[in-house]
Amino acid sequence: MELSDVTLREGDQMPGREFTTEQKIQAVRELDDLGVPYIQPVFPVTGEKDRTVLAELAGTTDAEIIALARALSSDIELALDGGADIVEVFLSVSDRHLEHLLGKSRREMETMLVDAVDYVTDHGGIPHVTLADAFRTDVNDLVRIFELLTDPPVVTLADSVGVRTPSSTRHFLKELESNGVNLGRVGVHFHDDLGCATANALTAYEMGVAKADASIAGLGERAGNSVLEEVIAACAVDFDDSLGIHEEALVPTCRRVLETVDESYDERKAVLGSKTAEHESGIHTAAMLSDPATLEPFDPTRFGGERQLWFGAPTGTGAARWLLERAGVAADKNTVAAYLDALAERGPLNLDDALQLATHQFGES
Template structure:
């Protein structure tokens, strides 16, 4: 049996870094429980170095003993790790900048310092927790030769996983595939890809990483995160299953409710066309499409909505035709002559143009009643 791809959710860490998002303890617990119940493989639950309130919140999540590994995010600083140990989580992620841009212009250090600090922190962490992830910040802009040196050292240090972060979302799938494929070949340590969506390619890049041999992916519910966000859990999970035919542990039927929960607690609306969880993504308006899905859903749908707990729907708008109206009326036991149908169609199209959206069933029935 092929090894399953791990989905490592960071909604409670990178997701909370989204502008305007601040989660309370109760909200964090709700999200953590929902993700654990859905079958997520790992939860990155915060940054203990932020202070006592963050340590308390993470400790509370750890005390729930959810059936999922909890890890924290830390700089390669011993004080950060000491704060993490106080929370009782099973694992830590130690993050180090790897690009010369960040090493020189953020840390004001050099590569030798990075390697030394990395080794010191990982050796310390391995004494205190069960699971250690090495995070390579800004790896997509790092020199390949330095990444290779880091991977060799990480393997010697015995880390459990290495995270390659496209921190500024600059990669594209083809370049990513060939670069990451070479990294996979040079280490026995499982690799994780952490995508940002600055150029709209987080999901595509995540799939390319899997095709290159990566074993884990960072995700957030709804793609929540810094700037343009991260790879969306729901998009990645469904794409793994239906585009790459990979097995995932998470229950796909929980994706919609997860999206609604995070939308509710963050106050961020889900765009109607948002892949997988958007209100309109299984709604067909064109008469050609409606006729096609009535004959066979596969004509205009890449995967069954029932697989994620959704259903097909239709609506009427500018591109809807007579057949669409007749079908709706037939479901209501209503029959009109052709002239009346044509009149209804004109009114429906005019109304759709006025309100700048497709019409729901109740909108259409209002027009039908007013025309009788």
């Protein structure tokens, strides 16, 4: 499975957000250096800003730059004229969306979609397709669309309202596959309204899909999208597959991108947050000093993060003895007790400061 980053397009559509041209370009450069194979930063029809971003990026990245377009020749022309590597044509396909959003019959929608893809290919472009609300569309209707669309290498199924869970995602993809759809052509795009977007993307990975959309810190409309850094870390840890991403640059890059676009994240955000690898509990720190893997799912430095051990009132005798010995101080019973009192008074201290306290206060003068 390959990743398509949608941070800059989805994030820019969030209420109250408006990323600048410079922010988008700088963030794309960071994502490109990280090794993300597809980046979808723009929807050119929305305005001059995205068209400028596209023109500035054209031909300058290792990543394939994707421009989003409705199934309209005018949208597609803007994407092609801007130099997009891939034009991602999207159209609603569920009965509900056909009635309430498009006002089209299913056959009219299919004609629009085929014509749009043909327009891209006839003008020398590479088409990808996103089927909006696909996960609430009858499987037989989707099978027909796949049969009609022979040119696009990837057809993405969007869970546009975030209604799927891992179980129903697996069942849906299995049903498609059993009806002749090659999952090696399928992409997925999940929203997090039920809190399942990242788990759904991992389920799709296990099913063998070609591509998954994801965004840093899950930035996106409503509850957001599958979380880029979580998908990468989970695949690396659980499946030994880093998805072609430079693991050691993951956390620093994601943090820089968020800083670039003036977005914040919680300090306890999985993978990304600075407090996700902090330990202070007496039992925890003692174990962590001997073997960090005792209480961590992965070494945070693997993805460019950091581990922080804190010592203070909760610190136990085992950790205190280890610290004293590490500092070259004889760890007899009285010294350990005195050191624990000093930690309680001065703490919480990080590892370096705790060792310094041991050396200065209890070391030989």
